[in-house]
Amino acid sequence: MIASMVVAGLHVVFAAAESVGWSAFARRMGYDAARIEATRALALNQGAYNLGIAAVLGWAIATDALPTVKALLVFIIAMAIVGALSVRWTIFVVQGVPAVLALGLLLAADANPRPAPVSAATPMHAPQHPHATGRTWAAPRFTS
Numbered sequence: 197m198i199a200s201m202v203v204a205g206l207h208v209v210f211a212a213a214e215s216v217g218w219s220a221f222a223r224r225m226g227y228d229a230a231r232i233e234a235t236r237a238l239a240l241n242q243g244a245y246n247l248g249i250a251a252v253l254g255w256a257i258a259t260d261a262l263p264t265v266k267a268l269l270v271f272i273i274a275m276a277i278v279g280a281l282s283v284r285w286t287i288f289v290v291q292g293v294p295a296v297l298a299l300g301l302l303l304a305a306d307a308n309p310r311p312a313p314v315s316a317a318t319p320m321h322a323p324q325h326p327h328a329t330g331r332t333w334a335a336p337r338f339t340s
């Protein structure tokens with residue numbers, strides 16, 4: 197789940213870069229001032245999407261909702277492919293590769309489940325009910 201947490205954290209960073217940090221982020225990508233202003237609303241929308249993905253992924257991790265975590269990682273991978281094909285190939289490297297690794301680790305853990313740890317408070321052999329062993333139990337008789 198740590199890799200999935202990293203993916204969620206990355207999406208918070210992406211959200212910040214695409215919303216409040218858009219001017220500096222876009223300049224690093226080679227955008228001129230006119231293009232930065234023309235794409236500001238789109239970037240804000242992308243930032244909101246990334247923050248939403250981070251929030252839902254964080255919730256799924258916190259509540260141990262593994263099917264939801266896996267579905268979100270698949271969605272992130274699909275969107276990284278779309279971004280790589282439509283905008284820049286580096287989008288897949290930055291967003292898709294971490295999600296692929298996180299999903300791979302989750303699927304590998306599913307294929308090799310670890311036994312649940314036994315705590316000191318849990319008896320190794322729980323006492324059996326008297327009827328389970330064939331012994332009978334009767335209430336004690338009191339004589340006067």
